[in-house]
Amino acid sequence: xxxxxxxxxxxxxxxxxxxxxxxxxxxxxxxxxxxxxxxxxxxxxxxxxxxxxxxxxxxxxxxxxxxxxxxxxxxxxxxxxxxxxxxxxxxxxxxxxxxxxxxxxxxxxxxxxxxxxxxxxxxxxxxxxxxxxxxxxxxxxxxxxxxxxxxxxxxxxxxxxxxxxxxxxxxxxxxxxxxxxxxxxxxxxxxxxxxxxxxxxxxxxxxxxxxxxxxxxxxxxxxxxxxxxxxxxxxxxxxxxxxxxxxxxxxxxxxxxxxxxxxxxxxxxxxxxxxxxxxxxxxxxx
Amino acid sequence: xxxxxxxxxxxxxxxxxxxxxxxxxxxxxxxxxxxxxxxxxxxxxxxxxxxxxxxxxxxxxxxxxxxxxxxxxxxxxxxxxxxxxxxxxxxxxxxxxxxxxxxxxxxxxxxxxxxxxxxxxxxxxxxxxxxxxxxxxxxxxxxxxxxxxxxxxxxxxxxxxxxxxxxxxxxxxxxxxxxxxxxxxxxxxxxxxxxxxxxxxxxxxxxxxxxxxxxxxxxxxxxxxxxxxxxxxxxxxxxxxxxxxxxxxxxxxxxxxxxxxxxxxxxxxxxxxxxxxxxxxxxxxxxxxxxxxxxxxxxxxxxxxxxxxxxxxxxxxxxxxxxxxxxxxxxxxxxxxxxxxxxxxxxxxxxxxxxxxxxxxxxxxxxxxxxxx
Numbered sequence: 001x002x003x004x005x006x007x008x009x010x011x012x013x014x015x016x017x018x019x020x021x022x023x024x025x026x027x028x029x030x031x032x033x034x035x036x037x038x039x040x041x042x043x044x045x046x047x048x049x050x051x052x053x054x055x056x057x058x059x060x061x062x063x064x065x066x067x068x069x070x071x072x073x074x075x076x077x078x079x080x081x082x083x084x085x086x087x088x089x090x091x092x093x094x095x096x097x098x099x100x101x102x103x104x105x106x107x108x109x110x111x112x113x114x115x116x117x118x119x120x121x122x123x124x125x126x127x128x129x130x131x132x133x134x135x136x137x138x139x140x141x142x143x144x145x146x147x148x149x150x151x152x153x154x155x156x157x158x159x160x161x162x163x164x165x166x167x168x169x170x171x172x173x174x175x176x177x178x179x180x181x182x183x184x185x186x187x188x189x190x191x192x193x194x195x196x197x198x199x200x201x202x203x204x205x206x207x208x209x210x211x212x213x214x215x216x217x218x219x220x221x222x223x224x225x226x227x228x229x230x231x232x233x234x235x236x237x238x239x240x241x242x243x244x245x246x247x248x249x250x251x252x253x254x255x256x257x258x259x260x261x262x263x264x265x266x267x268x269x270x271x272x273x274x275x276x277x278x279x280x281x282x283x284x285x286x
Numbered sequence: 287x288x289x290x291x292x293x294x295x296x297x298x299x300x301x302x303x304x305x306x307x308x309x310x311x312x313x314x315x316x317x318x319x320x321x322x323x324x325x326x327x328x329x330x331x332x333x334x335x336x337x338x339x340x341x342x343x344x345x346x347x348x349x350x351x352x353x354x355x356x357x358x359x360x361x362x363x364x365x366x367x368x369x370x371x372x373x374x375x376x377x378x379x380x381x382x383x384x385x386x387x388x389x390x391x392x393x394x395x396x397x398x399x400x401x402x403x404x405x406x407x408x409x410x411x412x413x414x415x416x417x418x419x420x421x422x423x424x425x426x427x428x429x430x431x432x433x434x435x436x437x438x439x440x441x442x443x444x445x446x447x448x449x450x451x452x453x454x455x456x457x458x459x460x461x462x463x464x465x466x467x468x469x470x471x472x473x474x475x476x477x478x479x480x481x482x483x484x485x486x487x488x489x490x491x492x493x494x495x496x497x498x499x500x501x502x503x504x505x506x507x508x509x510x511x512x513x514x515x516x517x518x519x520x521x522x523x524x525x526x527x528x529x530x531x532x533x534x535x536x537x538x539x540x541x542x543x544x545x546x547x548x549x550x551x552x553x554x555x556x557x558x559x560x561x562x563x564x565x566x567x568x569x570x571x572x573x574x575x576x577x578x579x580x581x582x583x584x585x586x587x588x589x590x591x592x593x594x595x596x597x598x599x600x601x602x603x604x605x606x607x608x609x610x611x612x613x614x615x616x617x618x619x620x621x622x623x624x625x626x627x628x629x630x631x632x633x634x635x636x637x638x639x640x641x642x643x644x645x646x647x648x649x650x651x652x653x654x655x656x657x658x659x
């Protein structure tokens with residue numbers, strides 16, 4: 001240490017002015033490793049143990065494949081629905097001032113705060129044949145609870161905040177001048193929305209929909225109560241993991257889980273890369 | 287197209303942004319709305335555009351009453367202060383926007399649009415940037431693209447909100463000249479907002495000076511400079527030093543300082559011999575190291591700034607009161623001859639001044655040099 005105290009060494013040795021990089025980055029990496037990477041590695045290890053043939057057999061089992069289809073379809077429908085409805089909700093919350101706006105704004109987070117099982121039971125009760133909504137829909141010949149539509153409903157409910165909360169800040173920061181410029185150039189309201197506002201919202205909206213989709217892929221609590229869980233019809237992949245676990249077939253459970261994990265990761269990376277490209281064009285860092 | 291503004295007023299909550307005001311703009315004229323921030327100039331511009339509705343009054347473009355017409359139907363070109371280019375569109379798409387959104391019947395064909403865009407980009411001398419995005423342009427380039435976009439639909443009225451506010455001095459000067467050329471060539475009627483007096487005086491056919499939501503004076507630049515009709519206009523057009531004086535024994539006194547009344551005033555006896563303020567422009571001074579027969583205004587020299595063709599002296603009063611630092615411009619020749627130094631006490635005498643008596647709104651022009659003869 002003593003040799004470091006020579007006069008030449010008293011000048012600051014770091015180029016960065018902001019302190020704490022190594023400490024904060026180190027802590028972050030440690031936590032990411034502990035709570036994300038390690039469990040994921042464990043998951044992969046479990047499946048590796050079982051050998052490739054067995055792994056392939058488990059993940060391509062007819063009942064499991066049917067669950068992939070149901071999950072993907074339901075998640076796709078739910079996230080597309082959320083794309084529309086979430087955009088509308090964000091628009092209303094940002095653009096207009098009306099009594100109860102703050103309450104509505106707070107309510108958007110409810111699906112995050114509510115235990116998903118509670119949400120599932122509530123939805124199932126409401127949409128059951130003798131429930132408040134179920135009765136009305138029944139008279140119209142529509143069944144929601146204990147059908148794949150119930151899955152879509154539960155998924156949409158639990159993942160709508162993703163869309164609202166990603167679109168909202170972008171919408172808030174949109175400069176009114178661009179819209180005004182559009183109008184002075186003679187564009188109709190619809191043209192201004194389609195050509196000026198929407199392109200600015202598009203990246204955020206896509207991210208929101210993608211997050212909503214990935215969340216829906218893994219949704220369990222809310223779905224199982226309303227899905228009916230009929231094999232080949234309304235079983236979701238998360239349930240298949242759960243079923244395997246209950247049979248104490250841990251390798252099979254991890255194998256199926258690894259498929260869900262891969263799907264989510266690929267989707268997240270894809271959307272990130274796409275968004276980075278789009279934003280780079282907007283902000284001119286190409 | 288001529289623009290007629292009649293009794294337009296606007297309130298934001300309790301704030302009277304515009305008191306009822308009227309303004310007549312001739313076809314092909316270039317009008318500068320000049321005023322400090324909060325004077326209502328931008329509000330007036332936005333009301334002309336239709337981006338803001340007026341509470342009272344009427345606006346007419348030519349024979350067309352546009353008071354209740356939506357902004358998109360008024361067919362004005364509007365250039366925003368921060369350009370407001372569409373960030374996700376290329377330069378060419380930005381310029382084409384106004385043509386692309388025309389109703390199908392009026393919309394030119396795709397090739398025609400392309401040709402028009404090409405022509406507009408040539409006009410603003412930026413055809414090589416057609417496929418760039420706005421974020422890749424400099425401020426001056428963005429401004430020119432914003433102009434090209436506004437002119438794409440060939441509006442007869444062009445409105446500009448602080449068009450050169452965010453640009454550096456050199457680019458600003460260049461663009462100003464270029465805009466003036468474009469205006470003269472295409473013959474549209476333009477109204478622009480600025481807080482820069484030099485810009486307003488250089489660019490406009492007539493300048494409208496505004497303060498606190500009303501119009502102080504409308505005049506051609508030369509006339510405005512020669513005869514400002516109120517204290518506000520004088521203050522705002524700048525470069526004037528104010529001497530607050532009380533009349534006694536043929537002199538205006540301010541503590542130890544005094545200025546002799548010019549002959550023209552003495553001859554008029556009592557009518558003009560009043561207390562009041564003398565506004566003296568910075569170049570209307572004679573500077574010496576001793577008091578003169580005409581004035582005893584001692585000042586301490588605190589800064590010497592060579593600016594272009596002149597040297598600007600900054601001085602503070604000695605033993606008399608003035609709210610501001612006095613600025614006096616001298617030609618280099620006169621400055622070099624005298625070898626003034628910082629900290630020196632100097633005496634200045636006005637050659638000409640505008641006098642506002644305390645009870646008067648209109649100034650009287652005074653001249654000492656003429657009276658010497």
